[in-house]
Amino acid sequence: MKEKTVNELQLGEIGVVNNIIGEETIKRRLLDLGLIEGTSIKPVLISPSGDPRAFEFRGSLIAIRKEDAENIKVK
């Protein structure tokens, strides 16, 4: 399957985290939230201004901005 970023997922579409790239700080924060390889992630809400979106994973709902979400690769 082709790798894409979590930003390319439609609302309600489930992705599975393949890889987290990017700068150390943001990578750490995402890892700390439990976003590791194999985690299911689903965008469920979108802010009125189009960004950020809120993602459901590991039973929590977390808002992440586009630039940061860009680092989350899913398959």
Add this chain to the structure above:
Amino acid sequence: MSKKEKLSIRQKETKRKSNYTIALAGNPNVGKSTIFNNLTGMNQHTGNWTGKTVANATGYFGYRGETYKLVDIPGTYSIMSHSEEEEIARNYICFGNPDATVVVVDATSLERNLNLVLQITEITDNLIVCVNLLDEARKKKIEVHLEELSNILKVPVVGVTARKKKTLNNLLKVMRTVCEGKEEKHKIYQIQYQEKIEKAIEQVQEIIMEQYSIEEKLARWISIKVLDGEERILKEIEKQLNIQLINHSEIDKARKETLETLEEEGIYQEEFKERIVSTIVKDAEKIGKKVCQFRNKNYANRDRKIDKILTSKKYGIPIMIVFLLLIFWITIVGANYPSQFLFSVFGNIQEKLIEFATYIHCPEWLSNMLILGVYQTLTWVISVMLPPMAIFFPLFTILEDLGYLPRIAFNMDGFFKKACCSGKQMITMCMGFGCNSCGVTGCRIIDSPRERLIAILTNNLVPCNGRFPFLITIATIFIAGTIRGIGASIVSTIAVMVVIILGIIMTLVISKILSKTILKGMPSSFVLELPPYRKPQFLKVLVRSIFDRTIFILGRAIAVAAPAGLVIWLFANIGIQGQSLLTMIANFLDPLANLMGLDGYILTAFIFGIPANEIVLPIILMCYMQGTSLVNMEDTFAIGEILRQNGWTILTAINVMLFTVFHFPCATTLLTIKKETGSWKWTAIGFLIPTVCGVVLCMLTTLVYHVFVI
């Protein structure tokens, strides 16, 4: 060497008041502070959002003859990275020598919470897992098998519902047995990393234990950090344990060798951390799956439905505005009656005081100075500040408890991102509508220091409760003046709204300017948890918000109001050749004021109103009426008459409204800015930014008015 002499994680500290010390750790928003409050009877503020506890809070409680010290450490998802809260939390668990560490976890998202639990198992054996929010889990049909969890982790697990005090009894019992060392000792759960990594850890651990007499568990943990190479943590360990890790030839050698071996086996140093984290998360997942049963897979459906409405493109922002308007409206209307009541009570006392002063033959100047100066200003500030705060804060706290505030941040983040700031700034602005001082304190929720500073400096650009009534009065008199009935209140509401929206726009503009100039930087990553909605505990909310915020702010305001009352009285009463000092200052300020479309008295009133914005109008009236003490008038019409007689036009009204929103923060807020930033420089900048905005805006409107209208 016996084990006792070894340097251990739990070095015995000299204990003062308490027999035992217990640390309270956990993810944000899991009810740690509720447990803390219920056990200690203190009022540490809690809310349904991330990051309420920024520093350790300490409280004491007694149980079966022993005194326990409870330390509430900041809520974090992890203790492995280097945000401020994580550092505080990690340092306390590692080096604060608690007798036991209670990790509070959320039963409704156990899996994610276990991540932190597992990280802490790497540091200490004296661990208690406290599974909170069992009632909510039940509602969501999530079953948590506590015994199973205890069997896996080999630590005591207690289930509680923190808001129900009774359920905490079990926790107390377990705390006691753990502190007294009576808990049966099992080998606590240990995270097993990949074999290659385990081998690497072992090698470094061996060297460290050869060099220093450190307990095995601690040595293992330090070894992971050494391999990880995170300097800040290592430096902290060096400092706390008084050992050398970085630039230590033996350790360095071992580190290099092991890392090389790992590299040969395909594990690069950059990946090391990721593998460590992944293993922990996966372990947490595995354990979570074993101990949790989801009987209803769609437990979050109700929340999602609400979220879809509250954050929708069409309704999200309008609903937010309606919520806020409703709160302001209730506050302003509701505060009127208690305010008047307080005025009359304090007024009666004042009469009695004057009678008493006459009775004891107190010199008139002295009694006037103390009663009409100090006493009147002081009680004035209480009368006008207490009721709105006592109404606003509980209402705001209800929104907080519900979990609505993070949604506001979510809705508004787009705008703040454009200003290179955090959406969380919106929450602090909302608090600012209640009280800028609280708003400034609230900025602690913003992680990035740069963004936090911007939020602190711009908080005053939204008008607080103290400024609303003034805005409404002026709008009613001058803008809606010719209209009657309901139309008038609508027009004045719109006028006030326009000024507020201008305040919000200015906040964004100034934030952007700051981001491009003195506080240069890019927006930092924004990761915000949107917690499940919770039913607020109304009674608790009331008690808590009144004690935590209202009384606190009032105390600060009073501390400033009393001396200010004295100063105002002196300036109104001391004069040269029949001209009071107040008038002289006003005359001096007149040229500048005229440029701003105001008059000298108005500017003087703003300056003397620095203890509390509420007394600006009374000072203006006092000046115009040539009085020597503050003037209280209920009748808007009469106020309008006086203002018009003193040359107020629609331009004056507009400029006064603008300047009310854009001028220096009140003394309480300034003190808070000083406290939060720790710097007089930033306090001065916080003073200047809104003032300069106000002066420039007023001059602009005056210019435009004179060019186009007259």
